[in-house]
Amino acid sequence: MIKIKLMILDSDEIYLERFTSVLNTKYQDKIEVHCFSNVQYANLFLVDNKVDVFLCAENINFDKKVLMPNCGFAYFCDKKSINQVDGAKAIGKYQKIELIYSQILDLFSENSSYKVSEIEAKGLASDKFVYLFMSAAGGTGSSTLAAASSMRLAKKGEKILYINLELLGDCKEFFVSEGHGNLSDLIYAIKSNNANIALKIESLIKNTKVGVDFLECCSSPLDIRDIKDKDINILIDTLLKLTSYTKIIIDADFSLQDISLSLFNVASSIILVSDGEKIANDKTIKLLETFGIIEKQNKTPLLQKVKIAYNKFSSKNAQQIVFDDVKSIGGTPRFDGAVPMQIAEQIANMAFLDNI
Amino acid sequence: MIKIKLMILDSDEIYLERFTSVLNTKYQDKIEVHCFSNVQYANLFLVDNKVDVFLCAENINFDKKVLMPNCGFAYFCDKKSINQVDGAKAIGKYQKIELIYSQILDLFSENSSYKVSEIEAKGLASDKFVYLFMSAAGGTGSSTLAAASSMRLAKKGEKILYINLELLGDCKEFFVSEGHGNLSDLIYAIKSNNANIALKIESLIKNTKVGVDFLECCSSPLDIRDIKDKDINILIDTLLKLTSYTKIIIDADFSLQDISLSLFNVASSIILVSDGEKIANDKTIKLLETFGIIEKQNKTPLLQKVKIAYNKFSSKNAQQIVFDDVKSIGGTPRFDGAVPMQIAEQIANMAFLDNI
Incomplete structure (x- = not known):
């Protein structure tokens, strides 16, 4: 360096x-x-x-x-x-x-x-494991599982970078840290095309006591809307080259815009979260069917990367999803009476997260 | 005619x-x-x-x-x-x-x-009341409240058309009917530019025993992704001119794509649904802040159309959102052990829905 x-x-x-x-x-x-x-x-x-x-x-x-x-x-x-x-x-x-x-x-x-390549030449894209957390229905606690997984992996000694790309997400629900700047600054830097993106990311990364490093969400969802295909590819390429991290956890909304398609492509594992109730399960199945169409169109495997996890699973009404060979990795019931950060910390102790 | x-x-x-x-x-x-x-x-x-x-x-x-x-x-x-x-x-x-x-x-x-104007000349855009149901967090039961509101208004003698534009939505959760075709056919007709859209819509509309007419969701979310700015405006203009309906209820995902911006614009009332829990409330507030930015950019009022409704509200952790002058219209606790259609029918009896 x-x-x-x-x-x-x-x-x-x-x-x-x-x-x-x-x-x-x-x-x-x-x-x-x-x-x-x-x-x-x-x-x-x-x-x-x-x-x-x-x-x-x-x-x-x-x-x-x-x-x-x-x-x-x-x-x-x-x-x-x-x-x-x-x-x-x-x-x-x-x-x-x-x-x-x-x-x-x-x-x-x-x-x-300096160009990125001079500074981060050692990082190889294929080295990096990228977990993508999404929910077909929303509100099923996919952000909580993404945060909990980050905490669990960090405890095991992995170097974790957590990124929340949700339009309306907020890292402060799960992680506290000092520091300046957020994803909006990074998007601006990518668009202005005159910054070293790897260093920009490093300057924006915040550290937490639970061992997870993270990039703060955008100030406004309008900034995420403005990300173009090209921009997201620069962002992802640079993330994959960062040598300081062994695993990247991305929390994102489901959409079929360019940003999601790029994420589907780069993810090593896609974790879809459902609460097991009828509406969320039906939406998840519709999403899996759509993945089936996309993988045929693009001729790149997608469904085999998908795993289903459950959060807020209530034994009374909730059911598991059955869809071809897609694996369920287990899940957790609803936690009541705790703030999101406490819930994530509790879930981080659960062994089913080792299957993501 | x-x-x-x-x-x-x-x-x-x-x-x-x-x-x-x-x-x-x-x-x-x-x-x-x-x-x-x-x-x-x-x-x-x-x-x-x-x-x-x-x-x-x-x-x-x-x-x-x-x-x-x-x-x-x-x-x-x-x-x-x-x-x-x-x-x-x-x-x-x-x-x-x-x-x-x-x-x-x-x-x-x-x-x-025949052109639309010859057949549906009597309908005036300003006559029609359009309710737009959305959720900042997803999974908060906004579709259930949209369906329940449709049922309640139909009971009162209003002529209701319910449309679900969610990427992964499914009208069958709430309404049963026979008939052919769905929104995908309508989008195809709009894109092919050689159909009378008003008649095409009329041919696709399905009737239910509860008095709500509806347009079946798209077969695949990929069809909704392909809707362009121009297409959604044709769709909305034609809907507004349909003389058979007094009120239109639209259920859609929150996004900042063209389709959402057109819907924000045409809606008479925008109902944001939260479950009152911290994450959903924080996301709703971030969405309201974004509405504030959009209304300044476009110089058209947006926040004054917004109302907040609660579903799955549990008295233990749930709190109401306080944001400027945005009104809360009330809500309902979580219903357990019933299928979505039964839940919507129960909620349809609740008086708070008169405030949407």
Whole structure:
């Protein structure tokens, strides 16, 4: 991996010393940091060195024009909550190092001229296992099972990335984390066509205490609507090349738009969730029949990837779906009186999820 | 309304007499029927008369070439289940008169050169009340509430047309009826651009004992995916002009594709259904926020049409949604141990549905 050359200009030398020490402890193999408290020395260094990201304390009078065009720039501020100073990006100095690092990555991804292939050359698409969770009926708790599966796999030591592509989804139901940005920023970066997408994704990924990394949902469903065929393929290709993850879990709405067709294609396993009641089961069967048509049209296997899981299964009315050779992996009854996160954590302990 | 000129050629004179009598009793103002048991007389009649639909017994040797190009033709057969004879359409003689009538209408709609405006000139778009049922989360029983509302309005004497545009919907969950064809046929007719859409719809409409008329769902969700912006507008315009109905109830998936945007636009009332649980409520709020953005973009009011209804509401965890001035119209708890049709019939007795 190429190291990001970071330069910081700040008159607070004590801060600079501490910051460099913490950064080197955590990200020595990813960032090479050069600190300056004096503008003249900084300008001299810039003459002979190609710098990727430049952070400048807001009280220092520095002329940004001396920077190379593909050098990322942000003001380095005392306030944590500030995002912009004089129309340029701003990063709070007194945040957790992980949050500062992700913003440095973000600046680099938007300005760097490196191509994805140079940075993530090692990742092979076929290495990655992609689980796609969907529901034909909605409201059957497919997001809960997707979150629970992520938690269970993470506990077993897998490196998990969870992505929610639902139009109206919300990762906060299941995962808490700090950090900036969400899928809307990623879609914007893909569409603007001038960012390093792999680094952009890395900068947007949030970590949780349960060991699952995730990308926050879009701010508005209108952003997902605007994803084109081409965009989703760039997104998926880049995800598959990320070397940091062994398994990707995608939670998405069922549709027959381009985005879904691309997901059907890339998924190693498609888990359809039903509550076992008549309406949800009938819709699931209609979906399986549609998969049968699509696989004939596209001449690529689809039904053999499908597994059926049950959530909110009540023994009184609920029945299992029988459809050709499609496997049921089991399920869980309805949990009452708990918030979604607690329910997902309980389901994460259930062995049937090992069959996804 | 223009009368359809129907001609029947069949050697069974007793059948012809009975058929004419039944047809005239039920459809005198819609069909003018001329019966012949002899080919020569039939051919003579065709010289001087413009015939819209021609039915010919399959054992009679008749040369179809003498018919005008826009005359609908079908064989009139003894078997009920037959659809085609020698590559031409076939209609079973011994079916209920309503089913034969709808197939005659269908033939007329596909071949007639009348434009919709000539036949349905009286209907005004603004007369019609359109209820759109949707759910942000799915699986909250929005189809059940849509069906129950249709039943309740029909009981009160309204002329109701129920249409299910869900990708994976199934009218049979709520309504039983005989008859041919479904929405897929209608979409095909709209796309082929050579049918009278109002008559095509009339020919596809099925009647139920509970007083609700409905259009059967698509055979495959792939047919709904293929609906273009233009097609859905033709469909909606024609529905609004149908004089036989006072209220139209549409059950659809939430999406942000063209089809949904057209439906948002045409709906007089949009009923969003939630089960009151956290995930469904959060998704509903995200949907309401999106409606807020769309109404600003399009400069047409949207949020003021929205009402929230609850189904499967369990008093233990469920909560009502609070969002600006959007009204809740009430709801019903979960019904256990009954099939969807029974549940819809029970809910149809509940007064809160009067607020939709």
